[in-house]
Amino acid sequence: MNFLYLFGIMKIYFRDNFCTIYKLQLNFLVTYLTDKGVDIVYNPAQADIIILGLCAAFEADEARSIKIIEENMCFALGGGKKIIVYGCFSKVREDILKKYHEIKYVYLWEIDKILNELCINNDDFYPYESMWPSNFRLKEDYRVYDKKKKFIGISTGCSFDCVYCPHKLGSGNLKSRKLDSILEQINQLKNEDVEKIILTGTDTAAYGKDLGIEFADLLEAIMAELDKMQKNIKIRIAQFNPEGLNDKYETLLKLCKDNRVEEFQMPIQTSSNRLLNIMNRKYTKNQVSEFIEELRKDNENIFLRTDLLVGFPTETMDELLESVEFANKYFDEVAIYKFEFKKGTAMEKCKFDYLSEEEKERRKRNVYEILGNTKCLHHSGGQDMDSLISSDFQKEGGMKNG
Numbered sequence: 001m002n003f004l005y006l007f008g009i010m011k012i013y014f015r016d017n018f019c020t021i022y023k024l025q026l027n028f029l030v031t032y033l034t035d036k037g038v039d040i041v042y043n044p045a046q047a048d049i050i051i052l053g054l055c056a057a058f059e060a061d062e063a064r065s066i067k068i069i070e071e072n073m074c075f076a077l078g079g080g081k082k083i084i085v086y087g088c089f090s091k092v093r094e095d096i097l098k099k100y101h102e103i104k105y106v107y108l109w110e111i112d113k114i115l116n117e118l119c120i121n122n123d124d125f126y127p128y129e130s131m132w133p134s135n136f137r138l139k140e141d142y143r144v145y146d147k148k149k150k151f152i153g154i155s156t157g158c159s160f161d162c163v164y165c166p167h168k169l170g171s172g173n174l175k176s177r178k179l180d181s182i183l184e185q186i187n188q189l190k191n192e193d194v195e196k197i198i199l200t201g202t203d204t205a206a207y208g209k210d211l212g213i214e215f216a217d218l219l220e221a222i223m224a225e226l227d228k229m230q231k232n233i234k235i236r237i238a239q240f241n242p243e244g245l246n247d248k249y250e251t252l253l254k255l256c257k258d259n260r261v262e263e264f265q266m267p268i269q270t271s272s273n274r275l276l277n278i279m280n281r282k283y284t285k286n287q288v289s290e291f292i293e294e295l296r297k298d299n300e301n302i303f304l305r306t307d308l309l310v311g312f313p314t315e316t317m318d319e320l321l322e323s324v325e326f327a328n329k330y331f332d333e334v335a336i337y338k339f340e341f342k343k344g345t346a347m348e349k350c351k352f353d354y355l356s357e358e359e360k361e362r363r364k365r366n367v368y369e370i371l372g373n374t375k376c377l378h379h380s381g382g383q384d385m386d387s388l389i390s391s392d393f394q395k396e397g398g399m400k401n402g
């Protein structure tokens with residue numbers, strides 16, 4: 001029994017460098033604990049327990065996560081405080097965590113185990129059936145703060161199996177939130193001054209595959225809910241693997257032609273069908289181009305975002321240049337990521353000649369040079385946070401002044 005909790009004096013400090021979906025899930029956990037009488041403090045020195053939510057998507061994220069651990073270890077060593085780590089880092093860099101005997105860690109898909117660590121009964125802890133907050137915990141969690149923008153986390157983990165993927169390695173298999181709990185969350189926005197909602201997850205195209213429904217069904221239900229609320233709220237769709245175009249294509253297209261859908265992020269990674277096949281991503285560049293050409297006929301101002309993976313093993317310069325040309329033709333924003341090998345992914349089983357770091361860097365610079373002469377926004381996301389933040393300000397400023 002945890003006497004601190006029993007006597008309602010448990011103080012917990014949270015720190016994270018999570019991506020959007022896990023910031024929302026973390027805020028759900030913090031809200032749950034607050035409702036249980038736990039005191040959330042904002043200075044680790046005042047805490048009994050320190051919970052760190054750590055990302056491991058890219059090497060740059062791993063470095064940031066290790067820095068956060070080191071900044072808090074003094075409280076465990078000197079202060080006798082308990083440190084619990086959870087997040088993709090727990091799985092992707094379990095090797096590092098094993099060196100810290102003072103640290104307890106749980107995998108991202110075992111969030112309920114945090115309550116066990118706190119000796120708090122979790123009989124009523126149902127993150128996938130319950131309402132989630134539509135905001136992040138802290139103002140500093142936002143790259144561009146906009147109180148009229150709300151986030152709707154729809155699922156964690158993923159059902160696709162891209163061979164290189166650190167996200168699935170760290171977050172596990174797909175878990176979708178129940179449709180009703182998402183619609184209830186949307187409905188709760190009726191009394192708020194909301195201009196746009198962002199549908200987000202590790203991969204939104206995977207939504208519902210563990211519930212026997214598809215993403216298009218969710219989008220249709222959300223639009224019907226907004227109609228019922230008589231609210232003209234814009235919709236942005238994040239992180240949609242184009243493999244999702246294989247499901248309810250016509251329905252999805254019809255829904256996205258609605259001008260309320262103002263942004264759609266579809267990471268293509270490459271336009272080379274040969275490479276897509278090796279990556280185990282089951283779509284073709286023609287599927288993507290046909291969808292976008294049809295979409296823009298009725299929703300011409302939709303802002304389309306994508307990701308390009310640069311330097312994937314066996315990638316030729318022709319394939320890379322063709323992918324950049326394709327991305328510039330069909331998308332308004334491109335995130336340019338240098339390929340990184342991750343232990344624990346299916347890549348380990350594949351025999352490849354990997355490109356050198358220098359060659360990958362040279363190709364990335366090349367892509368920046370090409371896109372630098374176009375109107376296409378570009379950055380390198382978590383691999384280069386400054387580029388991402390400046391791109392966001394450019395975009396939001398532009399869309400605001402649209």
Ligand code: SF4
Pocket residue numbers: 158159160161162165166167168202203241
């Ligand atoms: S769709 Fe995205 S999250 Fe899912 S396995 Fe592929 S890269 Fe990873």
